[in-house]
Amino acid sequence: MTGKVVTVTSGKGGVGKTTATANVGAALAQFGDKVVCIDADIGLRNLDVVLGLENRIVYDLVDVVEGRCRLRQAMIRDKRLPELYLIPAAQTRDKSAVSPSDMVRLCDELRPEFDWIMIDSPAGIERGFRNAIAPADVVLVVTNPEVSAVRDADRIIGLIESEEKGPARLVVNRIKPDMVRRGDMLAVEDVLELLAIELVGMIPDDEMVLTSSNRGTPVALDGKSKAGQAFRNIARRLRGEDVPFLSMDNEGGFLGKLVRRIRAGGD
Amino acid sequence: MAGFLDRLLGRETKSAQQAKERLKLVLVHDRTDIAPGVLEVLKDDLIAAISRHIEIDPSAVRIEMTQEGREQRLIADIPLRPVRRRRVT
Ligand SMILES: Nc1ncnc2c1ncn2[C@@H]1O[C@H](COP(=O)(O)OP(=O)(O)OP(=O)(O)O)[C@@H](O)[C@H]1O
Ligand SMILES: [Mg+2]
Numbered sequence: 001m002t003g004k005v006v007t008v009t010s011g012k013g014g015v016g017k018t019t020a021t022a023n024v025g026a027a028l029a030q031f032g033d034k035v036v037c038i039d040a041d042i043g044l045r046n047l048d049v050v051l052g053l054e055n056r057i058v059y060d061l062v063d064v065v066e067g068r069c070r071l072r073q074a075m076i077r078d079k080r081l082p083e084l085y086l087i088p089a090a091q092t093r094d095k096s097a098v099s100p101s102d103m104v105r106l107c108d109e110l111r112p113e114f115d116w117i118m119i120d121s122p123a124g125i126e127r128g129f130r131n132a133i134a135p136a137d138v139v140l141v142v143t144n145p146e147v148s149a150v151r152d153a154d155r156i157i158g159l160i161e162s163e164e165k166g167p168a169r170l171v172v173n174r175i176k177p178d179m180v181r182r183g184d185m186l187a188v189e190d191v192l193e194l195l196a197i198e199l200v201g202m203i204p205d206d207e208m209v210l211t212s213s214n215r216g217t218p219v220a221l222d223g224k225s226k227a228g229q230a231f232r233n234i235a236r237r238l239r240g241e242d243v244p245f246l247s248m249d250n251e252g253g254f255l256g257k258l259v260r261r262i263r264a265g266g267d
Numbered sequence: 268m269a270g271f272l273d274r275l276l277g278r279e280t281k282s283a284q285q286a287k288e289r290l291k292l293v294l295v296h297d298r299t300d301i302a303p304g305v306l307e308v309l310k311d312d313l314i315a316a317i318s319r320h321i322e323i324d325p326s327a328v329r330i331e332m333t334q335e336g337r338e339q340r341l342i343a344d345i346p347l348r349p350v351r352r353r354r355v356t
Contacts (some may be wrong), residue, residue: 068322193287195337197337
């Protein structure tokens with residue numbers, strides 16, 4: 001086995017990196033792949049709570065890097081998905097406790113054992129981001145259809161290109177189809193045209209993301225959730241399947257459709 | 268036709284369209300690290316240089332940056348005066 005390292009990053013904070021890491025990781029594990037998620041957001045760990053594994057943490061990433069435990073001991077196994085593991089971030093340290101070459105070494109150790117190594121990057125363009133992208137084979141750039149998030153995503157994509165990490169692939173998260181239809185939210189096509197990288201996922205804004213993070217069960221494991229379905233589709237695309245993109249407009253009357261047709265033709 | 272429909276459907280004033288237009292400009296400047304004011308200075312220099320050789324209308328000169336994929340391009344549009352006009356005066 002030669003695992004692929006998928007780093008999830010964004011530039012702007014709060015756009016859904018942790019949510020995407022947890023859900024794409026869970027979906028890959030549900031499809032039968034062996035997955036380890038690494039929380040690289042040292043000092044602000046969250047992947048543990050989104051995955052519902054917070055009560056089982058003994059050792060963390062910094063313990064591994066500083067040799068206080070073996071790698072195995074820091075890997076928490078998800079009981080619902082036996083092929084899903086988490087290496088949590090240290091909560092009481094800062095990002096300088098880990099270096100990009102530590103991350104490369106760690107991932108090289110994990111690659112033979114896993115199909116996928118998912119890394120949840122912190123926001124920003126500092127050390128934590130550099131740690132997270134250093135071992136990456138694929139980088140998922142998460143953004144929201146919003147001016148500041150798109151701008152920051154563009155900065156990040158530029159940095160990823162200049163570090164020759166990539167390809168960078170785009171995840172547009174928290175899409176509100178009603179607002180897009182009214183012309184009050186950037187459509188995915190607009191964001192794609194601006195950022196000019198390949199799209200790998202478009203996730204609707206979905207209340208079930210919040211309720212499932214309340215419970216600590218990834219929404220991707222919920223068959224009824226639209227966002228869950230969209231995350232599963234990302235996982236399938238990463239596995240090389242050719243999955244058509246979900247239509248964001250589940251409804252919309254005649255005029256809505258007309259407007260969309262004209263838009264599509266006019267742009 | 269498209270323009271008429273756009274107006275009928277109120278497209279020009281939609282906030283998403285504004286967001287897109289604003290982002291286009293912001294991204295070009297972010298990517299090239301060329302501040303908006305630099306283009307104005309460049310334009311004046313260009314007009315001065317060209318005017319030493321050719322008669323042009325400074326107010327018609329346009330300089331802009333465009334995006335093609337993730338590549339940026341500086342485009343200068345300098346309309347030339349027709350020969351006829353020069354002869355008449
Ligand atoms: N598709 C979605 N629909 C609804 N809510 C969402 C969606 N995606 C993310 N959220 C919510 O947005 C918030 C931020 O998400 P998340 O923590 O994943 O972002 P982040 O990019 O990891 O943030 P940070 O930069 O702080 O690490 C959370 O409350 C999450 O539940
Ligand atoms: Mg996060």
